[in-house]
Structures are given as C-alpha cells and as structure tokens.
Amino acid sequence: MSQLTARDLHLAYGPAAQRQPVLQNLDLSLGPDEILVLLGPSGCGKTSLLHVLAGLQAPDAGEIRIDGQATTTSDGRRGVVFQEHALLPWLNAADNLTLGLRLRGLGRHQRRQAAEDWLARIGMADLGRRRIDALSGGQRQRLGLARALATEPDFLLLDEPFAALDAITRERMQVLLLDLARRSHQGLLLITHSVEEALFLASELWLLEGPPLLVRRRMSLDFSQRHVAGEPVRDIVTDPRFQALSQELLQAMPAPSGRSSGRAA
Numbered sequence: 434m435s436q437l438t439a440r441d442l443h444l445a446y447g448p449a450a451q452r453q454p455v456l457q458n459l460d461l462s463l464g465p466d467e468i469l470v471l472l473g474p475s476g477c478g479k480t481s482l483l484h485v486l487a488g489l490q491a492p493d494a495g496e497i498r499i500d501g502q503a504t505t506t507s508d509g510r511r512g513v514v515f516q517e518h519a520l521l522p523w524l525n526a527a528d529n530l531t532l533g534l535r536l537r538g539l540g541r542h543q544r545r546q547a548a549e550d551w552l553a554r555i556g557m558a559d560l561g562r563r564r565i566d567a568l569s570g571g572q573r574q575r576l577g578l579a580r581a582l583a584t585e586p587d588f589l590l591l592d593e594p595f596a597a598l599d600a601i602t603r604e605r606m607q608v609l610l611l612d613l614a615r616r617s618h619q620g621l622l623l624i625t626h627s628v629e630e631a632l633f634l635a636s637e638l639w640l641l642e643g644p645p646l647l648v649r650r651r652m653s654l655d656f657s658q659r660h661v662a663g664e665p666v667r668d669i670v671t672d673p674r675f676q677a678l679s680q681e682l683l684q685a686m687p688a689p690s691g692r693s694s695g696r697a698a
C-alpha cells in the first residue's frame with residue numbers, strides 16, 4: 434500500500450519575460466483506495482499537474498515522493514491512461530495489453546495467462562487476436578485501461594479517459610474502473626470535465642480554477658462507495674443529494690481561461 438505525495442510544486446511555461454505560472458505552491462497526497470477527481474475548466478492546469486505527478490514533466494520546483502522516496506522520472510509504479518488510448522496498431526489486442534509485461538521481461542506463457550485473465554475481466558475474452566482498428570472506441574478504451582492496470586501500478590493517473598465515449602459506454606467504463614480499482618487498491622487520480630462523472634467516481638473531488646491552478650473547493654464523497662456496496666448507478670445518480678451537488682458544482686464551475694499561453698500548436 435503506497436502513498437504518493439507532492440509538495441510545493443511550481444511549474445511555469447514560456448520564455449523568461451512572459452512566464453505563465455501554471456502550478457504554484459501545490460500540495461497533493463494520494464493513497465490506496467482513494468479516488469481523487471480533478472474537475473476544472475479547460476486550460477486551468479490539470480494535465481500539467483498529471484504530467485508532473487506521472488514523472489513525464491519535471492516541475493520547476495517542489496518534489497514528488499512515493500512512500501517517502503523522492504522520484505524524478507516516470508516508473509512502473511504510476512500507470513497513465515490518456516483520452517487517446519495510444520494502442521499500437523501493428524500489435525493485436527492481447528499483445529497490446531501485455532506490452533508493459535513484455536518490457537518487464539515476463540515470458541510468453543505468463544503473458545498469455547495475463548492476457549486471458551485481463552481480456553475476460555474487461556469483457557473481451559474472444560477479442561485477443563483482433564487488430565486494434567477492428568475494435569470499437571469503447572473496446573479500445575477498455576484495452577488501454579487494462580494495459581495500464583496489467584502491470585499493477587500503485588497509482589493510476591487518468592486524463593479524461595472516457596471523454597470520447599458515448600454516454601452508455603462511458604457509464605459502463607466508470608463502473609469497470611471502480612470494480613478494477615476496488616480489487617487492486619490502487620490510488621486513482623482522474624481528470625474529467627463531467628460533473629456527473631466527478632461526483633460518481635470521486636472519494637475526494639477538487640473543483641479547480643486557474644492558471645495558476647488553485648483548489649477552489651474540496652469535497653469528500655461516498656457515491657462510488659455506495660456503488661461498490663451494491664447500489665445501482667441509476668439509483669445513485671438520481672439521488673436528490675447527487676442531483677443537488679451536481680447543480681451546485683455546475684453553477685460553481687469557473688469559466689475556461691481565455692488567457693493566451695503561447696503554447697506551440
């Protein structure tokens with residue numbers, strides 16, 4: 434059971450004369466079984482934070498520790514899932530799924546076993562030999578999620594993983610994510626633009642504004658726990674408390690930043 438902590442993170446983009454601060458004095462902690470959801474307008478700095486936490490981008494200042502040990506680069510303890518699943522089109526579904534295991538040196542037999550196991554868990558038992566371009570958007574996203582989880586990272590960082598999916602597939606994916614996360618006890622950090630998704634999944638929800646990224650409101654929530662305990666999704670999302678919080682968050686959502694960042698196209 435691991436703990437990820439970030440202390441006093443700073444990050445700015447752009448040339449010295451026009452530095453645009455995106456992260457300032459940011460602290461964060463993520464432990465097992467926690468689902469921290471970041472909800473905030475476009476451009477406020479969510480993806481930048483995720484990249485820094487994943488070790489994909491170095492902060493200008495501040496540090497990230499896993500179980501007290503400082504870390505500066507990405508490693509297998511933090512899995513990342515992006516909106517674009519980034520599967521390799523020249524490998525079939527099973528080989529994509531076990532790519533991380535292959536890179537870790539697992540043999541063919543163990544990989545086949547892992548592929549069978551994960552494909553069954555994500556409801557794709559018969560699709561291991563399928564080419565990626567012959568899978569639906571939802572199947573690809575399930576595969577991307579399973580690929581990240583197959584290496585058993587301690588933390589899973591997800592950047593709008595379900596944004597491109599239709600409403601029904603999206604809901605199924607949310608339930609699948611909860612189910613998989615509950616078994617593995619990972620700490621999850623998830624970025625979303627959907628208020629409903631944020632409320633449903635989060636054990637802790639941060640409503641953000643920026644840049645620089647600022648936590649405007651923190652909420653502890655138990656809707657995902659209720660689902661894990663057996664309550665149907667429909668009952669949860671139609672619960673008057675869920676509905677009221679949803680309205681409250683929609684009204685509190687800051688407008689997207691119109692600030693020009695000078696970001697390369």
Ligand SMILES: Nc1ncnc2c1ncn2[C@@H]1O[C@H](COP(=O)(O)OP(=O)(O)OP(=O)(O)O)[C@@H](O)[C@H]1O
Binds near residue numbers: 695
């Ligand atoms: N490589 C970069 N160079 C310069 N500016 C950048 C770079 N990456 C991000 N930015 C800027 O930093 C700010 C935060 O971007 P970031 O992608 O972290 O926001 P976000 O909250 O994830 O947005 P979205 O929800 O639209 O994905 C934005 O103003 C963006 O234009």
